[in-house]
Amino acid sequence: MSWFAAILLPQFSLQAALRWHEEAWLQPIAILEGDTEKGRVLEMTEPAERSGVWRGMVPTQALARCPALRLVQRSHAQEEVVSALLLETTGALSPFIEATAEGLCAADLRQIKTRDWEQWAGAAVERFATRELRAQIGVASNPDLAALAARHAKPTLIVQHPEAFLAGVALSEVDSSPDLIAVLHDWGIHHLGELARLPRSELSERLGPAAGALWEQAAGRAQRELRLVRPPEVFWEACDFEHPIETTEPLLFILRRQLEQLTLRLDEAYRVAAQMTLTILLEPGPSHVAAGPDRYERIFTVPSPTGDAEVLFRILHTHLESLQLAQQPIGVRLRIEPVVADRSQFQLFESPLRDPNRFGETLGRLAALVGTENVGVVQLEDTHQPDRFQLATPDFQKLAESQKAGPSESRTLGLPLRRFRPPFPAHVRFQRHVPIWFSSPKAQGEVIDAAGPYRASGQWWDHHAWSIEEWDIELSGGALYRISRCRGSCFLEGCYDA
C-alpha cells in the first residue's frame, strides 16, 4: 500500500502576512483582497472571527462588527516566499512532491522507510515550525484523501480507515462542480459517506462522469499520479511593513530574523552565503514632489562565504548604520546567493587575513568615515598625467594565492614626493623659462637651483586634453619643491624636503 502526505498551510495569506509577527495572531486582524476601500476580507485571525468578521465582508461591515479590527493588505511577495518555503521544506521530506494548490503540497512517501506516520508527521510539523510556519499534515492512501485529511488535521491526521473518515466529510469540502453538489444536496446527500453508499454506475448514468469521479473520491478509491515539481533553491525573504518605519531598529530586527531563517535553510542545503542583495522598498513621495526611486538596492559580497547569521548581520548593520534614505522604508527584501562551503587551510608561507569578514566590515566602517573614494588599494591609471590613480576595493584573500613572492628590484630615482592636494596656487617669476623667484601660501623665496621644465600632455584628441610643465626647485633655505604651470597658472604641487 502506497502512502501520500498532504501539507497544508491554513490561512495561507494570513500566515504569509503575519509570519514575522506571532503576537499578531492574538489580535483581531483581517487580510484584505484588493485595496483598503474596495477590498473584501479574505482571511482573519481567531479573535476577529469570534467578533463576527466573515470572509467576503467589505471593510466597513467588518469594522462595524469589530471596531478594533486591523485591516492588513495581502502581501504577494511574502506569499511567494512562503510558497517557495513550503515546496523547499516538503522537498526535504520526500523527493516526489507536487505543488497542488496555493498553500498545499502533496508528497509521495514511497521511499520513506518508517511506518509510524504519526511520529513522522509530528516531526514534519516541527520542521515547518522552525521556519515560522503553521502546517497541518494529512497522511492517507491517495493524494486527494491526504488533502482532505490535512484540512481536518490538528495538526496531523493519519487516515488508516478511509471509509470511516470520509463518512463525516461534507460534500462542500470537495473540489467539484457546484451544480453537481447542488443536485446532490437536493437529493438530501450532504456527506461523502452518504454518497459512497449510492451505486456508482447508476450515479454516473444519471449525473455524468464527474459524478463517477466524485463517487471514487467519496469511496476513497481515487488514484492519480502526482504532477512532480522540483523545489526551487532560492534563498530570499520578504517583509512588508504595515506602516512606514522611521528608525533603523525595526529594520534591523526583521533583517536579523530573516538572516536566521536563511542561514538555517542554507545549513540544511550544505551551502554558505557568498553574496547578499538587500532591497529596501521606499514610500512614494508626495505627489507635488518629483518622484524619487521607489527602492534602495545594495549588493554585499561576503569576503569569506559563511553561514554564520551573526557575521552576515554585522555586514548589513555596518552599512545601515550610516545609510540615509530620502523616503521611509515600507518593506525589505533579502536575497542570498549560495555557494558550496570552501574548506581551505591556511598556507604555511602565506599571510592572508585572519578574519576576512571582520576586515570587510572594517572596510565598510572606514568607507562610512572617510568616503568610499578615500579607501582602497592604489591602482595607477594608464596615463602620463601626474597624480592620476584610483583606490579600488582590496581583495587580499585572492592576492595571497595569485602573487609570487620575491625581492623587488627598485629602479626609482630621487626623493619621494609629498603632494599637496589640492595644489597651492603660486606666483613664479621666470627668466628664460627658468624659475628664479617663487611665492605661495606654503613657502616663498629665491630659487637657487631648478630642474625642468618637464613637459607632458595628452588626450589632445578630445575635450579632456591636458598639458603641463613641471620644475623641481631648490629655495635659498634648502627646501626642495615641485611646481607646475598649467594653462598659464602656476601651482605648488608638492615638497621633497622642507
Next chain:
Amino acid sequence: MPSPANIISLAAIRETLAAHFPEAIPLPVRHWATGWAEIDALEGGVPHNAVTELCGPAACGGFFLHQVLASLQERRELAALVDGGHSFDPGSHDAGAFSRLLTVFCKTAEQSVKVTDLLLRDGNLPLVLLDLQMVPLRGLGRIPSSTWHRFQRLVERSGTALVVMTPQPIVEAARLRITLRAGWSLAALKRPRRELFEHIQAQVYRRGKQVTPMEELHSRIA
C-alpha cells in the same frame, strides 16, 4: 632528588601569575624587518605589539614608506597606510606592492586617529602606518595623549606593529622612537634612491634613551 611536596616551583608561580595577570607578563617580542640596515641592526625592525614613532622631515618618511613597500612585496605581507595629510604620491614609488597596501586618505588628524583605531581593533593587518608628517602642527596638538596609550593597549592585544610618522616627537607612549635626519640638494633627485639611503642618519631611542649598535650588542649578550 625529588623536591618536597610543600615547595612550589618558580615555574608554577610564574604560570599562576600569568593566568591571573596576563597583561603583566610581556609577550615575546616580534619585529617587522624594514630592510633599513641601520634600524634593523639595532632592534631587528619595528616591534609588533608596540607603537613606534618615526620622526623626521617629510622626505625621510617617504624613504621609510619606500622600504615598507619593498618589504611587503618581498615577504608577501599586508599593511595599511593612514595618510593624515593626503600627501602620499603613488608616482614616487614602485607600483608592485600597492595591491598589498590598504591606503586610507584622511582630511584631518582626528579622522586619521579614528581610522587607525578601527584598523587596530580589526587586527587583520600586521603593520599599520599612520602618516602625520604633512598634518599641520596645530592639528597634531589636538590629538590627546591618551590616544597613544589606547593604541598601545590595542596593539598589545592584536600583535599589530603601529608606526606613527610625525614631523616632531608627539607620541608619549612610543616604545621605540626613530629619528631620521638628512640634507638634500636638487642633485639628489637624479640619483638612484638606494644610494640616497646612505645619507640618512637614524637615531633610535628606546623609552626615551638613545640606543647605539654597541649598546644593543652588550644588552643582548647580557
